[in-house]
Amino acid sequence: xxxxxxxxxxxxxxxxxxxxxxxxxxxxxxxxxxxxxxxxxxxxxxxxxxxxxxxxxxxxxxxxxxxxxxxxxxxxxxxxxxxxxxxxxxxxxxxxxxxxxxxxxxxxxx
Amino acid sequence: xxxxxxxxxxxxxxxxxxxxxxxxxxxxxxxxxxxxxxxxxxxxxxxxxxxxxxxxxxxxxxxxxxxxxxxxxxxxxxxxxxxxxxxxxxxxxxxxxxxxxxxxxxxxxxxxxxxxxxxxx
Numbered sequence: 001x002x003x004x005x006x007x008x009x010x011x012x013x014x015x016x017x018x019x020x021x022x023x024x025x026x027x028x029x030x031x032x033x034x035x036x037x038x039x040x041x042x043x044x045x046x047x048x049x050x051x052x053x054x055x056x057x058x059x060x061x062x063x064x065x066x067x068x069x070x071x072x073x074x075x076x077x078x079x080x081x082x083x084x085x086x087x088x089x090x091x092x093x094x095x096x097x098x099x100x101x102x103x104x105x106x107x108x109x110x
Numbered sequence: 111x112x113x114x115x116x117x118x119x120x121x122x123x124x125x126x127x128x129x130x131x132x133x134x135x136x137x138x139x140x141x142x143x144x145x146x147x148x149x150x151x152x153x154x155x156x157x158x159x160x161x162x163x164x165x166x167x168x169x170x171x172x173x174x175x176x177x178x179x180x181x182x183x184x185x186x187x188x189x190x191x192x193x194x195x196x197x198x199x200x201x202x203x204x205x206x207x208x209x210x211x212x213x214x215x216x217x218x219x220x221x222x223x224x225x226x227x228x229x230x231x
Binding site: 002032033035037039043044045046047050051056086088090091092096097098099100101102103104 | 154160172216
């Protein structure tokens with residue numbers, strides 16, 4: 001059972017906009033910034049969003065992040081087949097004194 | 111270009127030990143906090159440990175506290191994870207990752223390809 005809660009799956013058609021949610025608590029998302037990762041099996045994970053809504057250089061602006069209270073979300077607009085991957089949210093947890101991840105959301109592009 | 115290359119994984123019996131290494135290049139290793147993150151077969155990413163630039167501050171997930179030790183050798187640009195008293199549930203691909211700068215050190219902005227650790231008799 002992950003500390004951060006994500007839906008196990010999401011899907012969309014090419015060109016569509018999809019949103020992935022991440023729910024936490026006052027000790028993690030409520031108190032600290034949220035990061036999002038993209039992971040294709042067999043490859044190295046990739047930082048997609050940091051500090052709630054910042055994109056590292058090279059990440060397309062189709063990807064955006066937001067946070068409100070103890071929840072965060074990742075939005076992907078103009079969905080492309082190459083976006084099919086697993087997506088994880090993560091944040092520091094002040095109670096656990098460590099980083100906590102969500103269980104991951106498997107995105108399927110139909 | 112940032113490069114992180116893990117090594118040291120393999121098959122080990124329950125109760126055994128293993129030391130993972132992560133060779134870093136393409137950035138100033140001594141100025142970067144570092145993380146270890148793992149992924150068990152068919153499961154999600156799980157954070158394992160984090161270390162400060164000088165190695166004096168270390169943090170662990172409860173599941174490995176007291177059994178795993180993170181360390182670094184800045185002269186060799188290498189990160190380590192000493193794993194003792196290994197259990198079947200420690201079976202996973204272990205990734206080393208560079209932490210983000212300053213207030214973003216909880217993020218992992220560059221990752222290695224991972225090394226597989228299998229704990230089985």
